[in-house]
Amino acid sequence: MAEVIDRRALRTRKALHSALMSLILRKGYEATTIQDIIDEADVGRSTFYGHYTGKEDLLRNGFQILRRELTDAQRAARAGTDGAQDEPLGFSRAMFEHAAGYADVYLAMVGGRGGVVAISELRKVLSEFVRKELPAARDDGAVSRELVVQFVVGTLLTVLTWWLERRPGLTPSQADAMFRRLALNGAGASIRTRSRVG
Template sequence: MSVEKLDRRARRTRQAIQAAFVELVLEKSYESVTIQEVADKADYNRGTFYKHYVGKEELLSEIREGFLRGIREALLRPYKGMEQVDATKIYPSSLKLFEHIEEHKNEFMALLSVHKGISEDLYNTLRISMREDMHMEMEPSDPPLDYELMLSYRLSATVGVIMHWAEMDFKYSANYMADQLLALVNGKIDHIVFKSKP
């Protein structure tokens, strides 16, 4: 059997184990899921599980890393081969970001149920991408914007919107969320009306 066929088979096995694990975590809880249950649900034996993973921690870590790597890839995918893009034309990366989360929402929810630090992981992944993969050129302003503060503000807002979407059980489409995020980022507040007298 060729190495490529073996690799494909190993990939399929790992995907089946991961899908079974995620389903069980969402049904029960991470702590109560056993290796035997994961193997049974994936339709493999325990030996096959241990051939691919040392235990649940390594499995969870691989799911987390794959999910976050996909976030970073999603941001850049629409602009392959481009040197720059106008700020008003970043809809494709916002859409790809939300599509990735929508496509992997079970993994995201499983990760969220195991450790609440996934929002911090998301923030850090976006921050690394914004530092290493791209740079936002800002219009001149008075006072001048501190780049790191601006980045922190925008990334916190993006993660906040993603977390709210998850709390709402992904009731809106990825398209709607991308539209809303861009409107929020590019919109300016006109004025504030006080509901009670200060």
């Protein structure tokens, strides 16, 4: 887990990660067996266990890569626009863009195919970002800060899922607009049309 230098080890790890990805896309995480992974990656059984303790370990490890990529995308976006987006929830845009690039992977994670692990890990990563984005949201007595964070993350995932599953035609910025609207203003405007039949 510490400093990996040897090329052979790197090769092996990459092979295992991409094998797991292919398999998740093909048959889902739960249904994927370690046997499948090492077959797909052409790696010896003992080699696998030399690197990871099991498939969950392998998957969790993969999310560190995602975290890094997202952080970079974040920085790049911020630099590109001269730091002009201090808007609330300014980070979401870069996220939707990133998701557009890896639509198949995100779709697998966000649909059921990544198992509980993927969802909870994704939530964890997103929570970090959102928490950074809401540095001083006042904890008005009504709704606690942590609940707001969870709410924003939940909305992000809802829009993301809906986008990838049912409206893949939309652009990232369109999806982002819907996210912002829901997260900031809620669904009140779309709901208050109840027939108040006296």
